[in-house]
Amino acid sequence: MTDAMIEAQDLGKRYGDFVALSGASFAVRRGEVVGFLGPNGAGKTTTMKILTCFIAPTEGTARVNGADVFEDAMAVRRAIGYLPESTPLYTEMLVLEYLDWAARMRGIEGADATKRIRTVVEETGLGDVVGKEIRALSKGYRQRVGIAQALIHEPPILILDEPMSGLDPNQAMEIRDLIKAMGKERTVILSTHNLAEVQATCNRVLIIARGKLVADDTPNHLRETAGKARFMVTFAKADTTENAVRDALGKIAGVERVATATGTVDEIAFEVVPASGEDLRAKLFQAAVEQKLTLLELRREDQNLEGIFRELTLGGNDHA
Amino acid sequence: MRNTLAIARRQFASYFNGATAYIVICSVLLIFGFLFWQTFFLYGRATMRDMFNLMPWMLLVAAPALTMGLIAEEKRNGTIEILLTMPVRDSDVVVGKFLGVLGLYAVMLALTLPYPLSVSTLGPLDWGQVFTGYLGLFLQGAAMLAIGILASSWTDNQLVALFASMFVCFALWIIDKVLPLLPSGAASVLEWLSFDYHLRSMARGVVDTRDVAYFLSLMGFSLMFSFRALESRRWR
Numbered sequence: 052m053t054d055a056m057i058e059a060q061d062l063g064k065r066y067g068d069f070v071a072l073s074g075a076s077f078a079v080r081r082g083e084v085v086g087f088l089g090p091n092g093a094g095k096t097t098t099m100k101i102l103t104c105f106i107a108p109t110e111g112t113a114r115v116n117g118a119d120v121f122e123d124a125m126a127v128r129r130a131i132g133y134l135p136e137s138t139p140l141y142t143e144m145l146v147l148e149y150l151d152w153a154a155r156m157r158g159i160e161g162a163d164a165t166k167r168i169r170t171v172v173e174e175t176g177l178g179d180v181v182g183k184e185i186r187a188l189s190k191g192y193r194q195r196v197g198i199a200q201a202l203i204h205e206p207p208i209l210i211l212d213e214p215m216s217g218l219d220p221n222q223a224m225e226i227r228d229l230i231k232a233m234g235k236e237r238t239v240i241l242s243t244h245n246l247a248e249v250q251a252t253c254n255r256v257l258i259i260a261r262g263k264l265v266a267d268d269t270p271n272h273l274r275e276t277a278g279k280a281r282f283m284v285t286f287a288k289a290d291t292t293e294n295a296v297r298d299a300l301g302k303i304a305g306v307e308r309v310a311t312a313t314g315t316v317d318e319i320a321f322e323v324v325p326a327s328g329e330d331l332r333a334k335l336f337q338a339a340v341e342q343k344l345t346l347l348e349l350r351r352e353d354q355n356l357e358g359i360f361r362e363l364t365l366g367g368n369d370h371a
Numbered sequence: 372m373r374n375t376l377a378i379a380r381r382q383f384a385s386y387f388n389g390a391t392a393y394i395v396i397c398s399v400l401l402i403f404g405f406l407f408w409q410t411f412f413l414y415g416r417a418t419m420r421d422m423f424n425l426m427p428w429m430l431l432v433a434a435p436a437l438t439m440g441l442i443a444e445e446k447r448n449g450t451i452e453i454l455l456t457m458p459v460r461d462s463d464v465v466v467g468k469f470l471g472v473l474g475l476y477a478v479m480l481a482l483t484l485p486y487p488l489s490v491s492t493l494g495p496l497d498w499g500q501v502f503t504g505y506l507g508l509f510l511q512g513a514a515m516l517a518i519g520i521l522a523s524s525w526t527d528n529q530l531v532a533l534f535a536s537m538f539v540c541f542a543l544w545i546i547d548k549v550l551p552l553l554p555s556g557a558a559s560v561l562e563w564l565s566f567d568y569h570l571r572s573m574a575r576g577v578v579d580t581r582d583v584a585y586f587l588s589l590m591g592f593s594l595m596f597s598f599r600a601l602e603s604r605r606w607r
Contacts, residue, residue: 107605139449155377
């Protein structure tokens with residue numbers, strides 16, 4: 052794993068008797084977008100604070116871009132752009148002033164600073180608000196300022212702690228697109244407890260629960276292996292009875308169970324659980340044709356990651 | 372060094388961005404001006420001696436007020452996390468903040484210059500004495516601001532920082548006033564610890580390196596301990 056940008060070995064952090072994180076080992080390769088997923092207080096923020104050298108681990112080591120987070124904190128900090136949880140900014144400053152300050156702090160001055168600021172303003176879409184005070188900005192724009200600040204020195208690694216929490220759906224979508232764009236050239240680590248965000252942005256997910264790493268996988272693979280897909284089928288209410296339809300669906304090869312879902316007055320809906328991870332949509336469609344049923348809707352339930360998340364984070368079931 | 376200046380500049384500017392700088396400077400100048408001129412004509416002497424007696428009282432309120440938020444507020448709202456994950460040493464942060472607030476204090480002192488100037492039109496003013504007095508005030512202010520930063524680095528509550536630094540500064544201020552109550556050995560140590568003891572001679576026009584060293588070491592110790600307090604988050 053020569054192009055590992057981040058390598059953590061048995062990382063742990065203890066505050067007195069309280070164990071915030073223990074035995075976390077993982078590696079993040081160049082160009083990956085990795086999501087830290089876990090309930091609040093699981094250790095996501097602690098891990099990020101260790102990687103950014105804000106706090107030191109009490110156990111284990113981590114190397115960022117080849118430098119040790121404890122021994123060579125300055126090199127690590129130079130390689131990282133960091134946006135902490137809840138976007139703490141100097142709200143009395145103008146956006147431009149703030150970015151200029153961030154550039155100076157990173158040792159960028161003069162014409163270089165002007166150029167970098169212009170680039171990040173463009174990248175993060177801050178053009179319209181550069182002359183405004185940060186406190187006058189919406190949460191979505193503040194988030195962009197925070198990301199712009201993290202990008203100012205063109206870091207190879209970007210660490211974002213809950214970059215999409217507290218945003219309305221439109222803002223969240225914009226930030227999500229921004230992160231995807233960032234992820235094209237950079238290694239990005241972001242934390243969230245929103246599964247849709249992970250699926251939309253990350254090519255790998257690390258699930259952390261109770262201070263431990265419980266899963267390390269791609270979102271798709273995790274879904275295929277750990278959780279069973281379910282299929283929701285809706286038919287128009289016809290001459291056949293609900294029970295007859297259910298029996299017909301139950302006879303399809305590979306179906307484990309058929310449950311009635313909530314329909315409406317003129318619709319009947321079923322939840323079909325397959326025996327394996329097989330995609331049953333084609334077979335369900337065939338069955339509908341054979342039974343001369345009017346198929347209104349057929350979809351694969353994409354909530355599964357949530358089930359996996361619950362299973363991994365609530366159950367005692369640690370498979371890492 | 373560059374980082375230190377960037378932090379200092381930002382801090383200095385932020386006082387003027389909000390109302391803080393204007394309120395503190397205006398109230399100090401107003402109260403001080405009133406007290407100064409109220410008694411000035413009673414004595415009928417062209418001297419600034421009163422200024423160097425009154426100004427420390429102003430500082431007792433102003434220094435803690437200006438410094439209480441420096442680190443505590445950044446801890447409270449989390450901005451310290453961005454600041455301390457930039458490629459800066461913790462000591463750069465402390466020194467930068469100190470220079471920022473020291474700059475504001477220098478501006479405040481400079482704005483009192485019209486007083487000696489107007490006094491000098493009324494009679495012969497000993498400018499040497501004025502200069503050493505200002506130097507003493509500047510040094511004492513610097514030490515008090517450093518104490519304020521120390522208090523601010525220990526808490527994330529601005530009020531706690533305010534009262535802690537007020538308490539320490541006041542204690543150092545009055546410590547030589549309780550001397551008659553103490554055995555003589557302790558008395559000389561405590562006298563040496565007091566602000567007043569060191570400022571008095573400077574206000575008379577005497578610059579003694581021991582007085583300068585006192586203020587500088589008080590400042591240095593406070594800054595060093597604030598730096599330790601910041602750094603302690605990374606101890607293991």
